[in-house]
Amino acid sequence: MSASSRGQSRSTAPRSKSSPAPSASATPAGAGHVRPSDKLNPKTIDPFAETQRSSSAFAAIYSKGGIxxxxxxxxxxxxxxxxxxxxxxxxDPLLITLAEGLKETRHPYTFVSQEGFKELLMVPSAADKALPILPKVAAALKGALVHADGGVFERGLNGLVQLSAVVGPALNTHLKNLLTSLSKRLMDRKYKDGVTSALQKLEQYGGKESLGIIKSKIPTYCSIYS
Known part of the structure; x- marks a missing residue:
């Protein structure tokens, strides 16, 4: 092959060009940008999402329409x-399920469980309906009262007072098992006032018998009648 032919073949060979770097305008608008509304309206859980459906028994029941x-x-x-x-x-079993739901830590389960528990106990026949399942409801409340999360404990404490207001002295049988966690939280300044107020209401709704039970677990408790 002549030199002129080799030069011609080199001149006609395609030259490789590096791909240009994507410009800033090629990036989709808003990608990676946090909108102010995202901070004001945090995302809530989609109860129908596959990853959340089996996160807890209460979440599963709620997702399937059991609440x-x-x-x-x-x-x-x-x-x-x-x-x-x-x-x-x-x-039965809704009140028990809602009491167990008080252990939830995510929205919307936290609101549904505590509000549903409260509203169910507000119906006129609540005492008659709650008494047959009281042991199971008390056991579910204990799960919230011993929970490490402070918000869960407070929801359990509110639920305990609400239940006591409805069933009265009938709760005294289960009170001793529920007071251990209250005694521990009473030592925390953050919960002291709330626990003290709850104990006073438990005594009020539980009658004279409840005072002895409370003092057996919390000797420093002062009766509302003293």
Missing amino acids: PCRLVHGSVKHKLQWERSPEMIPF
């Missing part, structure tokens, strides 16, 4: 919308 109410988001506060009147709903 006959749904959370309604309001501009100021949230509320529950019941599929039928709470007065028409059997407490």
